Amino acid sequence: MGMRGARRDIRGAAAGAVLAFACAARPADAQILPQPAQLEMRSGAGFEIGASTAIAVTSSDAAALRIGRDLTEWIRRSTGLKLTASPATPANRIDLSLDPARKTLGIEGYELTVDAQRVALTAAAPAGLFYGVQTIRQMLPPWSEYEAVLFLEPRKVTLPSVAITDAPRFAWRGAMLDVARHFFVPDDVKRYIDLIALHKMNRLHLHLADDQGWRIEIKKWPDLTAKGGRTEVGGTPGGFYTQQQYKDLVAYAEERFVTIVPEIDMPGHTNAALSSYPALNCDGKAPPPFTGTDVGFSSLCVDKDITYRFVEDVVKEIAALSPAPYFHIGGDEVKTLKPEQYRMFVERVQGIVVKHGRQMLGWDEIAAAELHPSSVVQHWRPDAAKAELARAPRLILSPADRAYLDMKYDAGTPIGLNWAAMIPVRAAYEWDPATIVPGAPPSAVLGVEAPVWSETTATIRDVEFMAFPRLAAIAEIAWSPQERRSWEEFRVRLGAQAPRWTALGINFHRAPDVPWK
Numbered sequence: 001m002g003m004r005g006a007r008r009d010i011r012g013a014a015a016g017a018v019l020a021f022a023c024a025a026r027p028a029d030a031q032i033l034p035q036p037a038q039l040e041m042r043s044g045a046g047f048e049i050g051a052s053t054a055i056a057v058t059s060s061d062a063a064a065l066r067i068g069r070d071l072t073e074w075i076r077r078s079t080g081l082k083l084t085a086s087p088a089t090p091a092n093r094i095d096l097s098l099d100p101a102r103k104t105l106g107i108e109g110y111e112l113t114v115d116a117q118r119v120a121l122t123a124a125a126p127a128g129l130f131y132g133v134q135t136i137r138q139m140l141p142p143w144s145e146y147e148a149v150l151f152l153e154p155r156k157v158t159l160p161s162v163a164i165t166d167a168p169r170f171a172w173r174g175a176m177l178d179v180a181r182h183f184f185v186p187d188d189v190k191r192y193i194d195l196i197a198l199h200k201m202n203r204l205h206l207h208l209a210d211d212q213g214w215r216i217e218i219k220k221w222p223d224l225t226a227k228g229g230r231t232e233v234g235g236t237p238g239g240f241y242t243q244q245q246y247k248d249l250v251a252y253a254e255e256r257f258v259t260i261v262p263e264i265d266m267p268g269h270t271n272a273a274l275s276s277y278p279a280l281n282c283d284g285k286a287p288p289p290f291t292g293t294d295v296g297f298s299s300l301c302v303d304k305d306i307t308y309r310f311v312e313d314v315v316k317e318i319a320a321l322s323p324a325p326y327f328h329i330g331g332d333e334v335k336t337l338k339p340e341q342y343r344m345f346v347e348r349v350q351g352i353v354v355k356h357g358r359q360m361l362g363w364d365e366i367a368a369a370e371l372h373p374s375s376v377v378q379h380w381r382p383d384a385a386k387a388e389l390a391r392a393p394r395l396i397l398s399p400a401d402r403a404y405l406d407m408k409y410d411a412g413t414p415i416g417l418n419w420a421a422m423i424p425v426r427a428a429y430e431w432d433p434a435t436i437v438p439g440a441p442p443s444a445v446l447g448v449e450a451p452v453w454s455e456t457t458a459t460i461r462d463v464e465f466m467a468f469p470r471l472a473a474i475a476e477i478a479w480s481p482q483e484r485r486s487w488e489e490f491r492v493r494l495g496a497q498a499p500r501w502t503a504l505g506i507n508f509h510r511a512p513d514v515p516w517k
């Protein structure tokens with residue numbers, strides 16, 4: 001009895017302390033990240049979620065119903081209350097409605113109003129409902145993220161009165177994870193998907209092959225994983241995704257409105273493939289596996305036909321695993337080919353990608369080739385020839401001195417690289433995608449992407465340390481209108497994420513330029 005009583009007291013005291021924090025003023029505009037396109041705080045009491053609050057989804061769309069269930073679950077975790085699904089009265093309700101006629105909201109936009117009577121979330125498509133629910137989630141107390149909280153009695157939570165109309169600036173709001181230099185198991189990738197989706201990002205680019213490892217099962221070329229999948233940087237065991245695991249990741253991401261973009265880097269960054277199949281080498285000899293961090297030394301043999309049969313098999317099998325219309329061919333840092341050999345290779349591979357119904361993406365070196373109108377150049381080298389990039393059919397911006405989350409924050413950062421820059425949070429935040437490639441037509445810029453290269457990040461906790469908080473800065477650049485962004489305001493809102501991120505167990509860096517709560 002003594003023990004049980006003591007434990008209960010401690011738990012009650014802890015819950016009370018958290019509640020006191022939550023009841024202090026928590027204006028919605030200090031919580032929501034990325035910043036909504038339009039947000040008006042209203043006077044008035046706000047909406048109190050209590051035992052008789054009902055939640056209704058006016059749509060039979062399966063995704064909309066799932067989003068409603070997710071919100072019910074976040075509310076249960078915040079309050080201890082399991083809301084009833086069918087409202088008996090017009091008042092005291094949370095309405096999620098899908099209204100395809102609201103075309104001005106776009107596919108990803110939403111409108112959210114909260115007053116004392118009602119919470120009304122409307123979107124034209126399920127993605128918009130999903131993002132509206134992420135916004136509501138950020139207005140709930142941080143412990144809504146924490147499964148294990150035990151409520152001895154239900155707790156009331158009040159959502160502040162607001163009117164929000166929101167939609168993203170860019171269609172491409174990406175994160176990239178290098179699973180080749182260090183391998184990350186499917187559960188790690190799922191966690192990363194959860195975290196990017198909370199910040200309204202919608203692309204996860206997986207760098208699936210590099211010199212140090214091949215990470216995706218290809219049935220026609222089994223040694224790619226049987227041999228090439230075994231290693232990683234530092235010589236620790238690597239790993240790979242079976243085709244079934246990859247499909248499962250695609251489905252998991254899709255439920256969170258994230259599209260997985262597969263990258264097989266070629267013709268360079270291919271030592272893992274070259275060491276698995278001697279025939280892919282010009283001299284027919286397989287090099288040994290590589291577990292260092294040098295770049296630029298490897299290349300597929302661009303003059304052999306077998307190389308293109310190999311590429312086609314890989315493109316075909318990966319395309320069959322996912323409906324996503326993209327295939328990223330890498331194309332970066334080949335130091336062993338002549339420029340004309342490189343261009344010929346990119347153009348031939350582009351033909352294969354297009355033949356299999358996919359849009360080709362490649363790092364900014366591919367801008368030297370003759371590109372198909374559907375192809376996308378991913379800008380990364382700060383000193384790349386901007387005039388050439390301005391002529392690219394389409395662009396994604398990942399300038400390494402702003403958006404590379406594997407760069408150190410400052411000289412004190414224990415892991416990370418610094419070849420492009422040290423990137424404190426402010427530098428990751430204070431740039432405008434519109435000014436990066438002068439002369440590029442605004443319609444050609446699909447958006448922004450933040451890569452984490454994993455030479456120095458051996459675990460997902462290392463990845464989180466480099467990504468958070470800077471990933472949130474990139475998410476806001478990609479989502480919020482430029483004129484709604486300012487560092488002085490952002491840093492406060494960013495600092496306010498600390499309790500939520502802590503509840504989520506994120507290993508974020510308490511960067512000194514942010515006033516952490």
Ligand code: TNX
Nearest residue numbers: 295332333363380406417453
């Ligand atoms: C450059 S970014 C690379 C990668 C490295 C990264 C490290 C790019 C297309 N190539 O191979 O991992 O720098 O920051």
